[in-house]
Amino acid sequence: MTIEEQIAKNKRNSTIVMIGFSALVTIIGLFIGLLVGWMMDSAPEELWKITFITAGGFLIAAAAYSLYVYYNTTSVFMSSVRGRKLEAQNASLAETQLLNVIDELQITAEIPVPEVYLVKDQEANAFATGRDPNHAAIGVNTGLLKMMNREELKSVLAHEMSHIKNYDIRSGSITVALTSFIAGVGYWLVELGESTLWFGDSGRSRRKNDNDKSSAMIGLVMLLGGWLIQLIGVPIALLMQLALSRQRESLADISGVDMTQDPKGLIDALTKLKKDQTPSSYANSKAATLCFQTPLSKKDVKEMKKENLAEPKQHKFSLTSLLDTHPPLDERIERLRKLIE
Numbered sequence: 001m002t003i004e005e006q007i008a009k010n011k012r013n014s015t016i017v018m019i020g021f022s023a024l025v026t027i028i029g030l031f032i033g034l035l036v037g038w039m040m041d042s043a044p045e046e047l048w049k050i051t052f053i054t055a056g057g058f059l060i061a062a063a064a065y066s067l068y069v070y071y072n073t074t075s076v077f078m079s080s081v082r083g084r085k086l087e088a089q090n091a092s093l094a095e096t097q098l099l100n101v102i103d104e105l106q107i108t109a110e111i112p113v114p115e116v117y118l119v120k121d122q123e124a125n126a127f128a129t130g131r132d133p134n135h136a137a138i139g140v141n142t143g144l145l146k147m148m149n150r151e152e153l154k155s156v157l158a159h160e161m162s163h164i165k166n167y168d169i170r171s172g173s174i175t176v177a178l179t180s181f182i183a184g185v186g187y188w189l190v191e192l193g194e195s196t197l198w199f200g201d202s203g204r205s206r207r208k209n210d211n212d213k214s215s216a217m218i219g220l221v222m223l224l225g226g227w228l229i230q231l232i233g234v235p236i237a238l239l240m241q242l243a244l245s246r247q248r249e250s251l252a253d254i255s256g257v258d259m260t261q262d263p264k265g266l267i268d269a270l271t272k273l274k275k276d277q278t279p280s281s282y283a284n285s286k287a288a289t290l291c292f293q294t295p296l297s298k299k300d301v302k303e304m305k306k307e308n309l310a311e312p313k314q315h316k317f318s319l320t321s322l323l324d325t326h327p328p329l330d331e332r333i334e335r336l337r338k339l340i341e
Contacts, residue, residue: 017244018171021178021237028182028233029058032189035225039218062181069177073169074115074137077129077290081282083117083139094145101154102138105161108259114138114164123280124148124273127290128160128169136164139287143278148269155256155265156292162255163290168248175244176286179237186234189226193219245289249326253336263336270333277301294326 033051069076078085086095099116106113114130115137124144130136138160148156163169196219257263273293280295282288288295296304326332 017240017247018175020240021175024233024236024240025059025062025178025182026055028185028229029055029062031228032058032185032225035221039221058185062178065181066174066177069180070131070170070173073129073131073173074135077127077287078117078137078139080285081119081121081139081287083119086116086118097150098140098145098153098157101150101157102161105154105158105259109161109165111161111165112136114161116140118142119282121281122146123278123295124276124293125280125295126156126160126292127287128163129173129287129290130164130169131173132167132170133164136169138164141280147272147276151262151265152269152272155260155262156269158256158259159252159266159292160256162252162259163248166248166251166255168252169290171244172248172290175241176289179234179241180286182229182237183234186226186229189222189229191226193221193223193226195219196222241289246327249332250335253332254339257336257339263340267333267336270329270336274329277304291326293329 030051033054034047036054037047037050086099088096088099091099095118098118102116103113111133114128114133117137117139119139119141121141122143123141124147125141126139126144128136128138138157140157144153144156163172253266257266260266270293276296278296279298279301280288283295283297283300
């Protein structure tokens with residue numbers, strides 16, 4: 001399969017995932033609408049009216065939250081990892097080299113120069129964020145600057161520049177926002193349901209009048225609805241987000257090599273990362289799914305040392321592999337080697 005064919009395939013798959021995300025948000029909105037209509041004990045003709053009105057409000061709220069994250073994505077993600085914006089006049093020697101490499105890649109990619117942030121983290125990693133090539137940023141860990149030579153660093157940054165050029169940063173920010181929104185709605189329904197169900201000092205067992213029973217029923221329905229969203233809706237949203245992340249990483253590897261014309265540089269960088277056991281300070285943050293490689297947590301490193309593993313455990317195709325934000329490093333390396341055969 002040629003580079004162009006792989007890029008086209010990954011773009012088609014990404015489009016399918018985004019359509020699936022839209023369908024999931026719509027289904028959850030209709031579910032909440034039915035929940036509200038049922039709690040109001042509406043007549044059949046009113047039930048559907050309430051359902052669609054509530055679902056519409058839910059979709060508007062989801063769109064509004066997504067737009068907020070979309071237009072503030074750089075500040076949201078960079079603040080989550082405490083990134084420091086680099087300025088050429090105040091840069092060190094290593095930071096100046098980083099900025100020079102970005103300038104070189106910007107010319108090749110034919111996109112505006114993105115903002116560059118330095119993240120004080122010993123793990124070797126990087127990520128791109130923003131809403132489009134005109135409003136983009138790249139975060140680079142200090143650990144990456146220490147580990148990689150210039151060619152390897154350029155290959156990693158070309159991967160991130162490809163995310164910007166291919167508009168992966170746009171779909172990435174939207175899916176993170178929608179996943180967070182769905183999780184927040186589920187949590188809010190559970191909290192509100194528990195509050196309604198157990199309202200008052202007397203407790204549920206001492207409720208005697210009809211109003212108390214009605215309130216308890218509403219609380220129970222909201223509680224169950226919230227748990228259904230958390231147990232079904234959120235995992236589905238996460239799986240689709242992670243699937244999109246894997247598609248983005250595969251596409252960016254190919255596009256990055258196309259930009260540098262140096263597959264060996266990226267192969268060497270990925271080979272070095274295979275043996276890296278440095279935990280990341282932001283392994284559980286929103287930025288984790290955007291990274292060049294899956295950030296390791298302290299727990300991951302402990303398990304590796306406990307099992308005496310030289311590199312992170314790579315999942316084969318299984319249910320467990322669906323939770324991987326990136327394709328296995330060996331798989332990425334093998335795909336790149338086929339390009340130079």
